Amino acid sequence: MAKERPLILVTNDDSIHAGGLKTLIEVACELGDVIVVAPEDSQSGMSHAITIKQPIRVTKKSEENGLRVYTCSGTPVDCVKLALNQLLDRKPDLLLSGINHGSNASVSVIYSGTMAAAIEGGVNGIHSVGFSLLDYSPDANFQAAGNIAKRILKEVLNNGIPTEICLNINIPAIPEVEIKGVKICRQTKGFWQEEFDKRTDPFNRDYFWLTGYFKNNEPEAQDTDEWALKNGYVSIVPIRVDFTCFDYIKELEKRKF
Amino acid sequence: MAKERPLILVTNDDSIHAGGLKTLIEVACELGDVIVVAPEDSQSGMSHAITIKQPIRVTKKSEENGLRVYTCSGTPVDCVKLALNQLLDRKPDLLLSGINHGSNASVSVIYSGTMAAAIEGGVNGIHSVGFSLLDYSPDANFQAAGNIAKRILKEVLNNGIPTEICLNINIPAIPEVEIKGVKICRQTKGFWQEEFDKRTDPFNRDYFWLTGYFKNNEPEAQDTDEWALKNGYVSIVPIRVDFTCFDYIKELEKRKF
Numbered sequence: 001m002a003k004e005r006p007l008i009l010v011t012n013d014d015s016i017h018a019g020g021l022k023t024l025i026e027v028a029c030e031l032g033d034v035i036v037v038a039p040e041d042s043q044s045g046m047s048h049a050i051t052i053k054q055p056i057r058v059t060k061k062s063e064e065n066g067l068r069v070y071t072c073s074g075t076p077v078d079c080v081k082l083a084l085n086q087l088l089d090r091k092p093d094l095l096l097s098g099i100n101h102g103s104n105a106s107v108s109v110i111y112s113g114t115m116a117a118a119i120e121g122g123v124n125g126i127h128s129v130g131f132s133l134l135d136y137s138p139d140a141n142f143q144a145a146g147n148i149a150k151r152i153l154k155e156v157l158n159n160g161i162p163t164e165i166c167l168n169i170n171i172p173a174i175p176e177v178e179i180k181g182v183k184i185c186r187q188t189k190g191f192w193q194e195e196f197d198k199r200t201d202p203f204n205r206d207y208f209w210l211t212g213y214f215k216n217n218e219p220e221a222q223d224t225d226e227w228a229l230k231n232g233y234v235s236i237v238p239i240r241v242d243f244t245c246f247d248y249i250k251e252l253e254k255r256k257f
Numbered sequence: 258m259a260k261e262r263p264l265i266l267v268t269n270d271d272s273i274h275a276g277g278l279k280t281l282i283e284v285a286c287e288l289g290d291v292i293v294v295a296p297e298d299s300q301s302g303m304s305h306a307i308t309i310k311q312p313i314r315v316t317k318k319s320e321e322n323g324l325r326v327y328t329c330s331g332t333p334v335d336c337v338k339l340a341l342n343q344l345l346d347r348k349p350d351l352l353l354s355g356i357n358h359g360s361n362a363s364v365s366v367i368y369s370g371t372m373a374a375a376i377e378g379g380v381n382g383i384h385s386v387g388f389s390l391l392d393y394s395p396d397a398n399f400q401a402a403g404n405i406a407k408r409i410l411k412e413v414l415n416n417g418i419p420t421e422i423c424l425n426i427n428i429p430a431i432p433e434v435e436i437k438g439v440k441i442c443r444q445t446k447g448f449w450q451e452e453f454d455k456r457t458d459p460f461n462r463d464y465f466w467l468t469g470y471f472k473n474n475e476p477e478a479q480d481t482d483e484w485a486l487k488n489g490y491v492s493i494v495p496i497r498v499d500f501t502c503f504d505y506i507k508e509l510e511k512r513k514f
Contacts, residue, residue, distance in 0.1 A: 047334075048304035048367045055456070055464035074467075077304075077368075081467065085451040107380055109500050110305045110373075111334075123364055123448050152514045159512065165502045182514040186501040191380050194342040199312070207312035208343070210335065238502040238509055243366050244443040245422045245497035252495055255416065257409045257439040 005066070006032035006093035006157060009126070011079045012100065013043040013113025016061070016071045020099035020133060023142035025067070027150045028096055031157060033066040035088060037079040039113075040071045044102075048116040049075045058082055076117035084124055094157065095121035098131035099145050101138065105170045105225040105235060106188035106214065115239065118166040122241035128166040129156060134229060135173040144176035148234055152182070168237040172229050183233040188224035189217040262323070263289035263350035263414060266383070268336045269357065270300040270370025273318070273328045277356035277390060280399035282324070284407045285353055288414060290323040292345060294336040296370075297328045301359075305373040306332045315339055333374035341381055351414065352378035355388035356402050358395065362427045362482040362492060363445035363471065372496065375423040379498035385423035386413060391486060392430040401433035405491055409439070418495075425494040429486050440490040445481035446474040 008028045012021045016038040028034045037058075057073040070087060072079045076097065084091070097117040104112040114130045121128030129152075133145045148171055161167060168187075172179065194212040201207055216226050225235035265285045269278045273295040285291045294315075314330040327344060329336045333354065341348070354374040361369045371387045378385030386409075390402045405428055418424060425444075429436065451469040458464055473483050482492035 042310070045307045045309045046304075047306045047373070049306040050302045050304075050368055050467060052302045052467055053299070055466050056453075057462070057464055078467065081451045082453065082465065086453050086455075086465070110376065110380070111307055116304070119367065123367070155512060155514050162505070165505050168500075184506055184509040186503065186506060187499050189499070192338075194338045196313075196339065196343050198343075205314070207314055208339065209312050210307060210309055210331075210338065234514075236509065236514060237500075238505040239500045240497075240502035240505075242444050242446070243425075243494075243496045243500075245495040246443060248419070248422050248495040248497075249441055249443060252441040252493065255412060257412050257491075257493065 007090065008032045008034050009083050009092040009095045010034055010036045011038050011076055011097050011117045013039065013046060013076045014101050015039050015042045018101060019138065019140060020101050020142050023146040024096055024099050024131065024149065027146050027153065029067055030150065031153060032093065035083060036069040037072055037083040037087065039076060039079060040073050043075050043113045045111050046075045046113040047111050048077055048119065051075060051078050056082065076113040077120045080117050080120045092126055095126045095128040099142055099149065100132035101140055102132065102136040103134045103170055104130065104132040104168060105229055106190045106216070107192065109168055109187060109239060115168055119239065119241055122163055122166040125163045127156065127161050127163060129153065130166065130168055132170045133173060134170060145171045147176060164241055165238040166241065168239050170225060170229055170235045172232060174232060178232055179234060180232040183228040183235055185225040185228050185235045185237050186223055187237050188226040190215050264347065265289045265291050266340050266349040266352045267291055267293045268295050268333055268354050268374045270296065270303060270333045271358050272296050272299045275358060276395065276397060277358050277399050280403040281353055281356050281388065281406065284403050284410065286324055287407065288410055289350065292340060293326040294329055294340040294344065296333060296336060297330050300332050300370045302368050303332045303370040304368050305334050305376065308332060308335050313339065333370040334377045337374050337377040349383055352383045352385040356399055356406065357389035358397055359389065359393040360391045360427055361387065361389040361425060362486055363447045363473070364449065366425055366444060366496060372425055376496065376498055379420055379423040382420045384413065384418050384420060386410065387423065387425055389427045390430055391427060402428045404433060421498055422495040423498065425496050427482060427486055427492045429489060431489060435489055436491060437489040440485040440492055442482040442485050442492045442494050443480055444494050445483040447472050
């Protein structure tokens with residue numbers, strides 16, 4: 001997989017203005033030629049949504065020293081599709097998404113625009129990695145996360161990853177010297193316990209804000225990403241691009257539908 | 258899992274106005290008490306998106322004979338979250354999504370709002386099934402699909418399905434007598450080959466419409482949903498709610514990240 005100058009596609013879901021994207025672009029530029037296609041506005045929680053009811057706008061922001069930067073009015077997955085089909089002459093060697101402001105561990109992976117972009121890369125046969133830092137602040141410090149991302153990506157560029165998976169990498173928000181290492185994990189079983197905030201508008205109509213908190217169904221399980229992150233490790237979960245539950249096909253075949 | 262009158266939550270992504278939803282509600286009402294929470298407008302291609310940048314509205318449309326109907330201004334996953342956390346006193350016995358106007362076979366499962374609602378059900382420990390008919394027309398005839406859905410759902414209510422999976426059921430758009438049976442399948446390997454339709458607005462700015470066609474990477478593989486559907490079978494793919502690629506954890510653990 002390693003090339004003299006690999007071609008790297010970078011995107012995210014926090015928008016072109018996000019500090020985490022800036023750090024990831026810096027990392028990518030040390031590793032190869034870079035094209036950035038990032039959303040104009042925040043697309044958090046947009047998952048694998050694509051824009052089909054309205055047209056998409058693309059704006060070229062800059063091009064210099066092997067770095068091209070575009071913004072896109074659509075979702076993170078729109079960004080990937082546009083890059084692959086309109087902006088690039090060849091398939092990139094690597095797709096990077098993030099660094100997300102906030103965790104995408106456990107079940108958050110299914111709501112995440114950051115990880116959807118990485119999954120879309122995998123669907124298109126591109127080695128794809130999503131990064132998240134466990135700090136939701138717009139002013140989060142991404143320096144340690146950037147160093148960690150660079151180290152992991154050198155390994156990925158040297159040895160590749162199968163395109164039937166992508167990597168969901170979460171980084172704890174602690175000083176770099178306190179990070180104990182990298183742990184390969186499975187996605188923690190859990191869910192978001194919603195607590196809709198019900199309000200009444202000036203015209204006496206109800207509306208709801210979606211809020212809630214994450215519930216970990218297995219806080220003691222040491223092979224999970226939540227456990228790794230709580231205990232000072234960077235977590236890497238291999239995410240399968242194919243949603244089939246192969247283990248259950250034989251079981252279902254016995255039944256009479 | 259069978260109860261005297263199971264409680265069934267019905268949603269979709271084609272909106273409250275869709276013919277496929279009407280058919281699925283009729284089927285559900287024959288099987289149990291029903292609550293419908295469906296989007297006000299079409300949410301096709303919204304995948305697992307949740308609404309966090311604006312509030313959500315819910316409107317009660319009707320309540321009679323064990324059938325309650327609500328519309329929601331949000332996405333299909335918002336509909337499920339609202340139903341579980343605001344509108345229902347207990348967990349439903351079954352979540353049904355669809356019947357979608359158009360295929361959700363192969364990789365379309367990851368873009369589909371219909372299947373995202375079913376996956377959200379699985380995450381919340383609810384037996385969940387998504388249905389799609391291979392006819393995109395708003396005027397599609399859902400009679401055969403309704404009969405097939407009813408037969409399959411009776412089996413599901415009798416024998417259950419593990420909540421770590423949900424079922425992605427696609428139905429070919431052929432006369433009922435020509436349907437050869439039901440096949441348990443895996444998701445076909447393939448992708449959408451985008452062909453962005455580039456246009457120029459009256460102010461001389463470019464914009465793109467997302468269009469394209471499905472590319473099947475393995476048209477000969479007889480254990481796939483695309484093959485089953487092309488050959489006159491109803492396809493059932495078990496979809497795993499947990500995105501971890503367990504097969505690859507040991508492999509990654511050998512590497513030095």
